[in-house]
Amino acid sequence: MQSSTSDQTACPFWNKTWVKPLLPAQMPRRVMAHLAGTGCQPDNPGMLLPCQRALFEIPDHVAYFNCAYMSPLLRSVREAGVRAVALKTRPWELTPAMFFESMETAREGFATLAGTAADNVALIPAASYGMAVAALNLPVARGQQVLLLDEEFPSTIYAWQDRAKSAGAEAVLLRRPADDDWTRVVLEAISARTAVAALPHCHWTDGGLLDLARIRTALDAVGATLALDVTQSLGALPLDLSAVRPDMMVAACYKWLLGPYSTGFLYVAPRWHQGTPLERSWISREGSEDFSRLVDYRAGFRPGARRYDVGEPSNFALLPMVTEALRQLGAWTIPAIQQTLAAYCRELLEAVEPLGFTAVPADRRAGHFLGLRRARGMSPDLALRLAAAGVYASVRGNSLRVTPHLYNNRPDLDRFVAALTAATAPG
Numbered sequence: 421m422q423s424s425t426s427d428q429t430a431c432p433f434w435n436k437t438w439v440k441p442l443l444p445a446q447m448p449r450r451v452m453a454h455l456a457g458t459g460c461q462p463d464n465p466g467m468l469l470p471c472q473r474a475l476f477e478i479p480d481h482v483a484y485f486n487c488a489y490m491s492p493l494l495r496s497v498r499e500a501g502v503r504a505v506a507l508k509t510r511p512w513e514l515t516p517a518m519f520f521e522s523m524e525t526a527r528e529g530f531a532t533l534a535g536t537a538a539d540n541v542a543l544i545p546a547a548s549y550g551m552a553v554a555a556l557n558l559p560v561a562r563g564q565q566v567l568l569l570d571e572e573f574p575s576t577i578y579a580w581q582d583r584a585k586s587a588g589a590e591a592v593l594l595r596r597p598a599d600d601d602w603t604r605v606v607l608e609a610i611s612a613r614t615a616v617a618a619l620p621h622c623h624w625t626d627g628g629l630l631d632l633a634r635i636r637t638a639l640d641a642v643g644a645t646l647a648l649d650v651t652q653s654l655g656a657l658p659l660d661l662s663a664v665r666p667d668m669m670v671a672a673c674y675k676w677l678l679g680p681y682s683t684g685f686l687y688v689a690p691r692w693h694q695g696t697p698l699e700r701s702w703i704s705r706e707g708s709e710d711f712s713r714l715v716d717y718r719a720g721f722r723p724g725a726r727r728y729d730v731g732e733p734s735n736f737a738l739l740p741m742v743t744e745a746l747r748q749l750g751a752w753t754i755p756a757i758q759q760t761l762a763a764y765c766r767e768l769l770e771a772v773e774p775l776g777f778t779a780v781p782a783d784r785r786a787g788h789f790l791g792l793r794r795a796r797g798m799s800p801d802l803a804l805r806l807a808a809a810g811v812y813a814s815v816r817g818n819s820l821r822v823t824p825h826l827y828n829n830r831p832d833l834d835r836f837v838a839a840l841t842a843a844t845a846p847g
């Protein structure tokens with residue numbers, strides 16, 4: 421599908437005078453003004469990326485603000501997938517070496533993006549799989565506590581509730597603070613009883629941010645471990661692994677890593693490289709490269725975190741897609757993605773504040789997330805009403821979750837504000 425002229429030329433930034441919500445009737449003039457090149461005033465041109473919509477296949481009538489639900493594929497990722505699927509029509513070309521190339525290339529791609537070594541990375545199919553590995557291996561003793569955030573994504577909650585129960589420990593759901601200061605809440609909860617804190621970098625409902633470096637220091641002081649789920653942040657929000665030092669960290673690929681569904685990564689700190697995998701996969705064992713000697717059963721594993729790889733980790737159809745998506749993210753750079761998406765969210769918030777919407781304050785929120793709340797409440801079918809106008813966002817908890825990416829352009833932003841104005845109009 422061809423992208424339109426507006427896609428090719430769209431600038432992601434818009435005139436500060438635009439911040440008042442637009443009536444739908446005003447939109448064409450605004451769009452035309454934009455196309456004529458007016459209203460582009462990036463406040464930090466060095467870090468802001470231009471609109472990348474032409475690299476995606478999103479029709480003009482779709483304003484997609486739902487990356488936290490599922491990102492669309494880049495054209496280049498779809499093409500990599502088409503080529504990769506076709507490989508299985510010619511299995512005689514699939515050499516044993518290719519089983520390892522596909523997984524090691526993806527592993528390396530993730531390691532580079534995350535700022536670690538490939539040896540610390542395992543291939544997993546879902547965040548829940550990685551959390552199950554973490555829950556199996558990080559120590560929890562009777563009477564200890566596992567710290568979790570209330571309303572956190574279930575893949576983390578279920579893994580640790582079960583682990584705490586079987587260990588005779590307590591899974592503590594930390595209450596959402598009225599001032600959105602999750603960092604304070606976690607720091608106050610850490611005690612000599614803490615075994616593990618299982619946390620995100622930002623809350624999946626509204627982007628509420630945690631200062632993981634400070635939390636790590638507090639966990640160190642009581643000898644506790646840190647299990648992270650960065651599915652809603654890695655790829656869009658910089659994470660300094662050397663400061664945060666998670667013990668284990670999971671990320672599913674289908675959101676901010678722009679990859680296909682059923683792929684993900686698990687980071688494992690070197691001190692946990694000798695643990696127990698969930699499966700007993702042959703390919704994770706040492707010497708598995710020699711297909712003729714697989715029945716010389718081996719007790720040892722391939723090096724580093726590879727013992728935790730999911731079965732059939734070579735995943736010929738999906739991993740080339742993952743690798744291409746990681747390459748593109750690296751080319752844009754995560755800091756530049758964050759700055760750009762934060763500019764989108766900031767301006768969108770300004771535009772809808774007159775409608776009574778608020779969000780977590782900017783210094784306590786990941787820039788790529790906007791969880792819009794409204795004291796007057798929101799109609800339960802708000803997301804459906806927006807979708808009817810071609811605008812896609814999610815309701816999560818009490819928030820309308822708005823999560824843009826680099827494919828969003830100015831017409832999208834206009835359409836979002838117009839649709840929200842119409843959907844919340846009295847009567």
Ligand SMILES: Cc1ncc(COP(=O)(O)O)c(C=O)c1O
Nearest residue numbers: 546547548573575624651652672
């Ligand atoms: C914070 C978070 N973690 C993980 C996931 C996906 O989990 P899984 O890969 O286990 O399906 C989601 C999906 O919305 C999420 O929001």
